[in-house]
Amino acid sequence: MTLILGLESSCDETAAALVDNGRRIWAQRVSGQEVDHAPYGGVVPEIAARAHVDRLTPLIEDVFAEAGVKLADIDAIAATAGPGLIGGVMVGLVTGKALAHAAGKPLIAVNHLEGHALSPRLADPDLRFPYLLLLVSGGHCQLLLVRGVDDYRRLATTIDDAAGEAFDKTAKLLGLGYPGGPAVEHLAREGDPTAVPLPRPLLGSGEPHFSFAGLKSAVARAASEAVHRPADLAASFQQAVIDCLVDRSRRALNACPQATAFVVAGGVAANEPIRAALTALAANFDKPFVAPPLWLCTDNGAMIAWAGVERFAAGLIDDLDVAARPRWPLDPSAEAVRGAGVKA
Numbered sequence: 001m002t003l004i005l006g007l008e009s010s011c012d013e014t015a016a017a018l019v020d021n022g023r024r025i026w027a028q029r030v031s032g033q034e035v036d037h038a039p040y041g042g043v044v045p046e047i048a049a050r051a052h053v054d055r056l057t058p059l060i061e062d063v064f065a066e067a068g069v070k071l072a073d074i075d076a077i078a079a080t081a082g083p084g085l086i087g088g089v090m091v092g093l094v095t096g097k098a099l100a101h102a103a104g105k106p107l108i109a110v111n112h113l114e115g116h117a118l119s120p121r122l123a124d125p126d127l128r129f130p131y132l133l134l135l136v137s138g139g140h141c142q143l144l145l146v147r148g149v150d151d152y153r154r155l156a157t158t159i160d161d162a163a164g165e166a167f168d169k170t171a172k173l174l175g176l177g178y179p180g181g182p183a184v185e186h187l188a189r190e191g192d193p194t195a196v197p198l199p200r201p202l203l204g205s206g207e208p209h210f211s212f213a214g215l216k217s218a219v220a221r222a223a224s225e226a227v228h229r230p231a232d233l234a235a236s237f238q239q240a241v242i243d244c245l246v247d248r249s250r251r252a253l254n255a256c257p258q259a260t261a262f263v264v265a266g267g268v269a270a271n272e273p274i275r276a277a278l279t280a281l282a283a284n285f286d287k288p289f290v291a292p293p294l295w296l297c298t299d300n301g302a303m304i305a306w307a308g309v310e311r312f313a314a315g316l317i318d319d320l321d322v323a324a325r326p327r328w329p330l331d332p333s334a335e336a337v338r339g340a341g342v343k344a
Helices: 034-040 045-067 086-103 112-123 163-173 180-188 213-225 230-255 272-284 301-313
Strands: 003-008 013-020 025-032 076-082 107-111 131-136 141-148 151-156 262-265
Touching (some): 003 301, 013 301, 025 045, 025 301, 034 045, 045 086, 076 086, 076 112, 086 107, 107 112, 112 131, 112 262, 112 301, 131 230, 151 230, 163 180, 163 213, 163 230, 180 272, 213 230, 230 272
Parallel strands (some): 003 076, 076 107
Antiparallel strands (some): 003 013, 013 025, 131 141, 141 151
């Protein structure tokens, strides 16, 4: 048995978990920061970093206590080393380095995106490489062919804003507070998704990528007119995002007949209407649709620990001088994409 401690601190969730190579989660803790950031309508990096400093050590102590094991009993420590808010990333990575050094254990520097990309394999032991992944979150919107651990081919990315970022901006415009994604989804249940005409950027385009900046601007204009019910605007916005995600994913599925499954991961994957639309798309291609449980979609320590399990098994160990990285593409060989705000 291989037992890995995973640490996550790339944005506004502080998390720790113990996971073994048999997919057993021995213990996990997640401490959110919604109350800290709510007055600002979004994540404030300095506040997030300070919260990670205060919370990470108690969470680690809690998971060891619940699991009934000690630091000496684990095989390695996996910590997010990027991408993300650099202050928060440094807190988790430095903590992981200190524990690894003190206990003489290997350190595994995990790409946060790889944590999301491999998390469906923690929940589904039957998921095999290669699979097509839609990674959709607050900071990223990508389509990747996951060929194996540390082996990714990027098919598409966002040339400006990510889908989750658009959800948060829409929530702020509608006065729904933070976090925005769940709030918009909840309000959209009461609205008409056809009530407000909104653009679908790049829909039907031969270009494979995503774009949500124009949709954000259109929502802002519609909100300023004050002639639409907030629920209708939320529902119309959500449907526009769904249409874009389905259209771009359809293009990728056509390009990847070798994919064993169509997989979605990342915080936006917790949105039920989005899941339903992607499930139907996968069925049209006769592909299994795989999505992690809702709790595993948002940032957590279990996904980092599981990525650590997979990397440890592949012999991918890191030196203690590994650096924290605010940006870290899963596919470094991918061609550059137009757009000043491109998320690699």
